[in-house]
Amino acid sequence: EAGVAQSPRYKIIEKRQSVAFWCNPISGHATLYWYQQILGQGPKLLIQFQNNGVVDDSQLPKDRFSAERLKGVDSTLKIQPAKLEDSAVYLCASSFIGQGAGYEQYFGPGTRLTVT
Amino acid sequence: DAKTTQPNSMESNEEEPVHLPCNHSTISGTDYIHWYRQLPSQGPEYVIHGLTSNVNNRMASLAIAEDRKSSTLILHRATLRDAAVYYCILRDYNTDKLIFGTGTRLQVFP
Numbered sequence: 001e002a003g004v005a006q007s008p009r010y011k012i013i014e015k016r017q018s019v020a021f022w023c024n025p026i027s028g029h030a031t032l033y034w035y036q037q038i039l040g041q042g043p044k045l046l047i048q049f050q051n052n053g054v055v056d057d058s059q060l061p062k063d064r065f066s067a068e069r070l071k072g073v074d075s076t077l078k079i080q081p082a083k084l085e086d087s088a089v090y091l092c093a094s095s096f097i098g099q100g101a102g103y104e105q106y107f108g109p110g111t112r113l114t115v116t
Numbered sequence: 117d118a119k120t121t122q123p124n125s126m127e128s129n130e131e132e133p134v135h136l137p138c139n140h141s142t143i144s145g146t147d148y149i150h151w152y153r154q155l156p157s158q159g160p161e162y163v164i165h166g167l168t169s170n171v172n173n174r175m176a177s178l179a180i181a182e183d184r185k186s187s188t189l190i191l192h193r194a195t196l197r198d199a200a201v202y203y204c205i206l207r208d209y210n211t212d213k214l215i216f217g218t219g220t221r222l223q224v225f226p
Contacts, residue, residue, distance in 0.1 A: 042219055045213060
């Protein structure tokens, strides 16, 4: 079974530039998550999709971050414009069903973003 | 959101058992106890979860206190590949959220 795919793996941009990350979840997984992981901290949930609808985006800085999940499969996360504090690893995860605390989340390898 | 408390770091020798503790005194009735681990330069991976009873799987065992205010992840024989950050997480059945803390960094020595 193929895992969660993310690209690019690394990205370096200057502040005020734009950047986009792509995620392809495990086939058949209805729920998709984007997390931000700052160095030395645990991942923080940014947004959760159920199929192509947003379930939770309470932690997403909506003035600069946006995310979409067209057709309920792939997803993109965009930052525009980037700030120095956005330097982090951006992790995508998916799970079979959103509700129910027994379902595990499968994480991709992440995209390491450096903003200079 | 319910919180967990874990030691910042622990050490073990290879092939020895490892007991990773977690305190969660504010756990509610709808919270499941989940453990994930994160190997260097990788995304987190699921290890095990439980509600009230002790659980075993191919990776580890989870021992849950009777009052559910603490739990222990048990790696029966640590290997070098088990060196990772281990996260103890309370996952609310209703919200489905995983709220990560800073975890325990486990070092395994040969």
